[in-house]
Amino acid sequence: MVHLSWYLTVSALLFCIGVFGFLTRRNIIMMLLSIELMLNSVNLNLAAMSHYMEDLRGQVLVFFIIAVAAAEAAIGLGIVVTLFRNHRSVYTEDITTLKG
């Protein structure tokens, strides 16, 4: 029998890894990827709870999160492409001006 807390621990661990990546990576694309990692951990959390609560709410939420994650990726990467066009760089320390 797999306990719910196991899932929650895995999820927490993955989330922290994502946070670490988001805080430390130089490349904006990799930061976005870290956010995906965090979203995944949240998804796992929700799906597990939903399973153990015998209710579909959590899984429906996961479904929506996946949809919104797609939107987020599209927008985020669009911004990265625009940034790259203007600055010729995707590195956080190179992008210091607040211009479009």
Place this chain on the structure above:
Amino acid sequence: MRIKYDTKKKLAEQIFLLEILKGLWLTLRRLFSRSVTIQYPKERKELFPGFRGKHALIRDPETNQAKCVACMRCSSVCPARCISIRYSVDEKTRARKVDSYEINALRCIFCGYCEEVCPVNAIVLTEDYEYSDYTRQPFHFDMERLLKNWDEFLEKNNLEPDKYLNPFLRPRGLPLGELPAGKRIDVPEEWTYEGQVIWKDGKAVSAKEAASN
């Protein structure tokens, strides 16, 4: 004549992909038609006389030697300069004797000028086209090799030496007067100047026939 640039399709053609279906129908029909290819090493194409292939020196049946008289016409006409002849002159008779006759087949561009200008029909480009090899050496034909090429060619095709005909030995359609004596050999009537073909009533007939009718 201005060509049409009208490619508008009718609605039905546009929707039901009629032109694509027509194409598909054509390829499907061709699937069941006879193929036109020749399975080369098993089957071979029949060559027409005068195909410009491997070089050979014609062996004179009487002397069993090459007919060459070392007039140097072939070597001086050769655009690729792949023929080299050395000869010596007999002091008394002023006759020339061929010392060596060499053809570098790798340089040759197979234009057939040499056989056309040869006044005694000594050199010929035979209808043999399969003589590839791994090294360069076998393509350096000397006199012996050239005579051997001739023998091999005759043997391969079961030809009799004096029956061999090649339109470059006696160019088709040239009047007899324009030919040097050595080239005045017997040819089918169609090849002679008098026997020229023309087109009449849906088939090719010789000019003589056309005139007599």
Place this chain on the structure above:
Amino acid sequence: MLENKAQLRLVKGDEATHEPYTIAMGPQHPATHGVLKLDLELDGETVLECKPTVGFLHRGVEKLAENLSYAQTLPLTDRLDYIASMANNVAYSIAVEKLLDIEVPLRAKYIRTMVMEMARLTGHLLWLATHALDIGAMTVFLYCFREREILLDMFEEICGARLTTSYTCIGGVRQDVTGHFLESLYDFTEDFPSKIKEYETLIDKNRIWLKRTQDVGIVSAEDAVSLGLTGPTLRGSGVDYDVRKHMPYDAYPYVKFEVPIGSKGDVYDRYRCRMEEMHQSNSIIRQCIEALPTGPIRAADAPDLVMPYGIQKKVAADATFSSGIIKLVKDSERYIEGDVYVAAEVPKGELGFYFVSDGKGVPYRMHIRSPSYIHIGALSFLCKGQMVADVIAIIGSVDVVLGECDR
């Protein structure tokens, strides 16, 4: 380990500027029809700049010709446009005949016209085959080769070679045609229009083909003339210029044919022009067969093949072997100083020979105006702003042969 991008720039020593994506198309590329190299600068798939590089097949024919007699240069012309070498032979011969003022007998003229149109068919068939293959219709390729083989067989019958024909000689042709040749050629012309229909079934109205060819590589009439385009490539733009009509040679004044002209100047127009030309060639061949007169096939004053390099110099004293040399020495007055430019309409366009003679048996200077050379020069104009796939279609539509381009 470098800490940031600024350091990297220091190491590399250049500003990170926006470089276009460059692609070297060729010299080994399946769609460049030989050893053409195109340096494409791309933005996505759009071509910003197309720089053709040629010369990989340069053999120095012009320099060679300065050291070979007129007759000896003729086989070299086979190697120019090697897919329609008959046409080059004829073009070269008429140029030399103009220079030496030799009148070709009528029968030879008809035969030459016939083989020239056959060469046009072989050239156009190979063009259609490769053009269609480049655009992806691979079956047309083999259907075209099926017919081309028949034509090559006929070449083999009359001159003993399929590709490097060297069929003409100065003042006529080297061999007369045979009855079998005429009959098989006639059968071919009967059959050929239906074969053209077959190709057209596969591509002519096909929506993919139309999308790939229409409005691609447009060149206006003025630009086409200015670029020096000739042949079907020029006529696709709507300019009525055909050497066969403008400066008739051989038997072209005696046969009836029309010159197809396009309107828009895109790939599709050029394609249609060539397809129509095939019909016209077919009809010319037929007229030539039917009107073939009797008579000599070489001019009586045609020089012997063994043309001396210097007229004054007597070749190998034994002139008795040949009637030709005597004739030549007699006619040495026709080798005079002067220059001529003579062009002929080969499948690719206007193939011109410019001769400068200094009165010897070899040309002092021969310049070949090869259509492919000019057409490749026009590629950078045609390809600008098109997509990568269009570059292929455009190369196919201007129909270049690198042997002719590089000479």
Place this chain on the structure above:
Amino acid sequence: MVQLLFFYFALVVIGLGLRIVTAKNPVHCVLLMLVLFFHMAGLYLLLNAEFLAAVQIIVYAGAILVLYLFVLFLVDLREEVKMSPFIKKGKWLGIVGAIALFLTFLRGVMNFSLGPHGQYTIEKIQQMTHTKAMGEAIYTTYILPFEVAGIILLVAVIGGLAMAKREK
């Protein structure tokens, strides 16, 4: 058996996660992410959420990650692999922060208790298939969020197009 599978998936997910945030070559990161998504889908399967597993692969792996790859190709990676993947002095800060966060979470997990059970028992879901159950839930109870998600996607598409469009 189920435990074994769980541990396998969980370990791989954690290990890959660590590798992803530390790997130097972004393309390798994306590839590892792909593998991670597969194991994530495996975890979903363990949770009887087969539809989610499929969506995870189709949307995350099939669409989002490919987008990442595309954008990565736009950027010159040749220089990237020569550089350190982390910002200056950020590494240790990140590690400390992440560990602290994890400890906080762990505390929460330990004291976590579930609320009341709902009506979708495992047997019921298996009987009507997960896809159908999800569908029913989404199209009845959660129809408004569904529509909102649709609008968000539309906005994202338009926004993405507007941003990526080249200024003429």
Place this chain on the structure above:
Amino acid sequence: MEPLEIAKKIKERFPDQVIDVEEHRGQVGVIVKKDRIVELLRWLHDDPALHLNHLADLCGVDYLGKKDVRFEVVYNLYSIPLRHGIRIRAQVPEDDCQIESVTSIWMGADWHERECYDLLGITFGGHPDLRRILLPDGWEGHPLRKDYPLDGGGKNWSGYDKVLERSKKLRKYDFYGTYQDPTKKTGIEDARE
């Protein structure tokens, strides 16, 4: 219009430019000075009565030892709508081996002129991209000049030497085991001896 008439018109318009008019086998060549060649050709191209819009051929000729002025650049012009043509031959002396480019009149002259530069060494002023075209960059000399040695002067092209060197380097891989270092003696040769 007959070519001789065109020649006459040119003479009328540019009396100081035309040096000579030559006729050979019905074709007329007008020998001109190179100074105002672009102006002359532009006039020929634009004049409605002449309208020589098709540059059929452009090439250079080297008259080393034959004529006083060594080079000539030959323009073969043709009028597509009016169906007449003429040849313009511009003299280019050896010590000032340069002539104005006509790419502004005919776009197609671009490659003709590059070829002429490549093979004869005549430079074209105002040409947008005058590089070697048929021969590789870094080739020495201009082969169609009459004084160019026919055997290449006994020297390899530098690029060829590079290729040879590279092939020598690659030989160390010895893909097929066929390459033998000529400096080394192999056992086979010994056995033969």
Place this chain on the structure above:
Amino acid sequence: MELLWILIKIVIVFAVVMLHVMYATYFERKVIGHMQVRMGPMRVGPHGILQPIADGLKLFFKEDIIPAEADKKVFYAAPLICLISALSAVAVLPFFEGFAIANINIGLLYIFAMSSLASYGVVLAGWSANSKYSFLGGLRSSAQVISYEIAMGLSLVGVMMLSGSLNLTDIVHAQMNSPYKIYLIPQIIGFFVFVVAMFAETNRTPFDLPEAESELVAGYCTEYSGMRFALFFMAEYIGMIVMSCLAVTCFLGGWSGPFDVPGIPFFWFLLKAYFFIFLYYWVRATLPRYRYDQLMALGWKVLIPLALFNIVLTGTIKSLFG
């Protein structure tokens, strides 16, 4: 016991699919050859029947060349991704009554998932080789696969609506119980969209621009040689087979036929699948190739609206009459 049965099924299906791949290449060459009035392979064995074996041997023993500047790990992995994702899709196909390696409820989604993964192999192959032609080919291919996946998915929505299931076996059963016995008739628009998308999804003519040999030499597999090239080749053919089987399952009634052939329960299934594979060859022999932007335009401007229209139509009809 059940596990063993599954293993046996896997082995059987794998062997059969591999054999089909081998001979699919042979028949492709033969069919296209005869359509082009030539003969195709003739030298190895009678009528070249052993040609695939000879080809396989040759490819296995060829030298495996890796470009010096390539990203080696990714370069190794790319063909495997392609092959594995193509092979895994076979697992859910029902070949006859009760025979599918895995009869899962989300079979259709599973196939979509697997075919969307194939684009990874392609795009990574294109990128890792560090060759510009490969890269362009890879980008083209993944863009093409992603956009046509949408059209394909939407075209199958009609089938899902009619059958009410994502399980492929259930879809076949639902077809057998439907009035027309096959979904081809009520879903003719969906079928058309599916067939076009199927060609694009497998990168076959007229949508073979990722590997358009006349433009991009060989696209993403330009730098591959020997066995690794063969893996791509196998993946392509397995993809063709999977797509053909999917078309048979979703539109032509799977293994059902006008009458039962005793002893060969998969007779009708194979016959229909062979027709689709033949269609691939047939179209390849006939049609030219699209240009990249035209292909995208076709996908987004024609096929997706058509598929959406089909969904609306099916929904309307079903809610009115069903």
